[in-house]
Amino acid sequence: MHDIRLVRTNPEAFDAAMARRGVAPVASSIVALDARVRDAQTRVQGLLAERNEIGKSVGIAKRKGEDTAALEARGREVAGGIAAAEAALPEQQAELKGILESLPNILDPEVPDGPDETANVVLHTHGEPRMPNFPAREHFEIGEALGMMDFPTAAKLAGARFVVLKGALARLERALGQWMLDLHTTEHGYTEHVVPLLVNDATMYGTGQLPKFAEDLFTTTDGRYLIPTAEVPLTNLVRDEILQPVQLPIRATALSPCFRSEAGSAGRDTRGMLRQHQFTKVELVSITAPDQSDAEHERMTQAAERVLTELGLTWRRVFLCSGDTGFGAARTYDLEVWLPGQKAWREISSCSNCRDFQARRMKARVKTGKDNLLVHTLNGSGVAVGRALIAVLETHQNADGSVAIPPVLRPYMAGAERLG
Incomplete structure (x- = not known):
């Protein structure tokens, strides 16, 4: 605000x-x-x-x-x-x-102007987009052929935009989330949290989901909301707090299910796992003093990039333009991963500096001398587990229909080197 x-x-x-x-x-x-x-x-x-x-x-x-x-x-x-x-x-x-x-947040002066994603600026690319020497399949073709990705049964259970994963593929998804948590907590200094998946309207208001994005939320009969991302409860941990400078920066992470109605996305990404009502994500949240947030934004983005590099994926960092930057962000870097099956770049993480926009709503401050200044809040995907699973399947697919498991995940997969 x-x-x-x-x-x-x-x-x-x-x-x-x-x-x-x-x-x-x-x-x-x-x-x-x-x-x-x-x-x-x-x-x-x-x-x-x-x-x-x-x-x-x-x-x-x-x-x-x-x-x-x-x-x-x-x-x-x-x-x-x-x-x-x-x-x-x-x-x-x-x-x-x-x-x-x-009204949306004020953009940083460096944010490029432009009406939509076509004006986003690619800052750098890690690796070269590559295609296998056989017909590349999309993730849902790979998963269904393995008998481990079931959309019809999910539709019977819950409707469209859900999936049932089973067997080794379900374990691979779990492995991705566990490995990301271990990486961020042991090497990047984030503290792991288990947070409520149901929150009240004050919590949704604090990070800007309410009132503007009410139609994107799932609401319970008792007036609570299913979280669209763990950013919501993690950021609100400091709501109505006056922090001491020594407490900052706060770095918090959580692996949680996320729930989104995907209002307005009818007809978009209807096949596969790219856009679902329920998905799992490792979220990164930082609370900093105002003069720390620029450095923290770069640090957070590099932490998410490390995930993609370790998984052996081709990725790029994109600076979002004015027309594509989210409501609460002052500046955002998207990380996009190359999907050989789709022959396209797809967003897998967004890392945003919201400056004091959310803190003003939450009344979250840091004590500095005689004054109490609003803190700065940052959030990023570290990363979306479902999309990471998609990228691993498409990037590491083999001609025989199997999928090579990235070495960093093998300890979480009982040493298995391939799927299928």
């Missing part, structure tokens, strides 16, 4: 920042509404002060035996004015808050 003081002091700059996001000029209406709210607050304060003075005057007059009818009549008028102003104020405050929380 945005600081109203920023809009108030430099509305032109705020409109220019929102224009990069494709948002029409809005600062003037925000400033006008803010002025009405502040005027109403001033009026309430003035009336409260007058009511106190009237009360004192009535007391003095009564002690002197003077007539207090006029004072009491004015007191009733003031009380009515207070009631009316206080009744209108919450609605105006809610309207102002609603506008501020609906």
Whole structure:
């Protein structure tokens, strides 16, 4: 969410920042509404002060035996004015808050301008896109041929965009998640967490899923939400906290199921495991002081890149343009992996610096001298397990239909060197 003081002091700059996001000029209406709210607050304060003075005057007059009818009549008028102003104020405050929380984060100046993913900038590539010397198959063709990936049964159980994995392929998915957790906790300094998969609306609001993205969430009958990513509970660990500088940076990770309704994605990636309602992901979250977040963003991205390198995948880092950067991010690096079966690059991780955008919602601060500054929050996939499984299947497929298991995963697979 945005600081109203920023809009108030430099509305032109705020409109220019929102224009990069494709948002029409809005600062003037925000400033006008803010002025009405502040005027109403001033009026309430003035009336409260007058009511106190009237009360004192009535007391003095009564002690002197003077007539207090006029004072009491004015007191009733003031009380009515207070009631009316206080009744209108919450609605105006809610309207102002609603506008501020609906607007996306301000982009860093370095973010490239562009309308969509076609304007994203490839920063570097690890390895060369390669194709096997036999007809490459897509992951679902490999998994189904092995008899270990079952979409019809999943559809019977739950509907579209689900899968049943079994046997060695189910174990390979588990191995991927366990290995990533071990890598991030032992070598990258992240602390493992087990977090609730059901959270309340305050938690969803803290990271920006609510109110804007309510349609993307699965809601329970008691008003809770299934998490779309472990970023949500991990980041909210510091909600309403004032941290000491020595506590930062906080680096947290979790392996969790994620649940997304995929609203608006009808017809996209309907075959296979690329876009599902339920998937597993290793999430990385960092909480830093404001002057640490740039370095932490690079560190986090390199941690995710290490996963792809160790799995023997071809990948590239992409700097997302203004039209493709997510709602809460100030800047984002996507990691894309080459899929020989699809003959395409596909996103497997997004690492974002949200600066103080989420912290303002969460009221998460760090104590610095006499002031308490909002912390900076960062999040990244370290990485999406299902997509890593897809990449391993397509990258390491063999002509006979088997799949070579990357050496780093073999200890988690009872030493097996291939699947099938």
